[in-house]
Amino acid sequence: MTETVEIEELDRKIIRLLQGEFPLVAEPYKVLAEEIGITEEALLARIETMREEKKIRKMGAVLRHREVGFTSNCLCVWNVPDERVDEVGGRMAEHPRVSHCYDRNRTPDWPYNLYTMIHGYSREECEVIAAELAATAGIEERCMLYTKKEWKKASMRYFME
Template sequence: MTEHIEISEMDKQIVRLLQGEFPLVAEPYKALAAEIGITEEELLDRIAVLREEKKIRKMGAVLRHREVGFTANVLCVWDVPDAQVDEVARRMAEHPRVSHCYDRNRTPDWRYNLYTMIHGFSRAECEDIADELAAASGIAERCMLYTKKEWKKTSMRYFTE
């Protein structure tokens, strides 16, 4: 049975704001707050409460990699000893050209358990980045799955009614 969680109209407005375009100004939260008639401090306080209550999990930027010139993208999957996954993932996630880093369960026919999305200006550059990650982590066993076509570049949107 799913637990029903109440969310106020103000919190819905805040979620709508946060899933939209982030203003590129000196005080972006102040600009967002003004859109719904509250102060920057009120907005930041409500965001903190929403996170504490686990009503929102994260906020992050979506890199439109092609728009900034990255023409080569590769999902690099790694065979990492299970006991080292957290440490290796932290190290790999710190690389500025890695936009995603997450672990997955192995299956009988797929031994890879750590996935990194690498962005570069060429396949050769992606290979060099993967080599850097391998050297820094001590993990060599990998498979590189290059992007052929981008199918979706949108995130889930809530309270759009």
């Protein structure tokens, strides 16, 4: 059963801020803090507290990979022995061209349990990266699913009411 966690109004404001455009200035957190009428120190303290309380898990940029030249993207799914998933996933996640690495449940008609998103400048480069990952992890069985069309590229947005 999931536990319901109450989010204070100040924390909601901070979460809204962090979901938006990040100011490209020398002191971005100061600019964000001013938007909601608190100090930079108070903002940073609340962010750290929310991380410790597991109210927020991570902060990061969303890369529009095609705009920076990565024209080939591949979801590479792997059949990894269950007892090696943490080890193999950790190794694959370290590769600089892997943006996502997830452990997923198998199904009777789908044997794959580790998913990596590979970005390259060509299909051939994605194939080379997948071969590198396979060699590094000692895992060969994989299926490469190439992106044909992207309909949405956005992160979840919370407290936007």
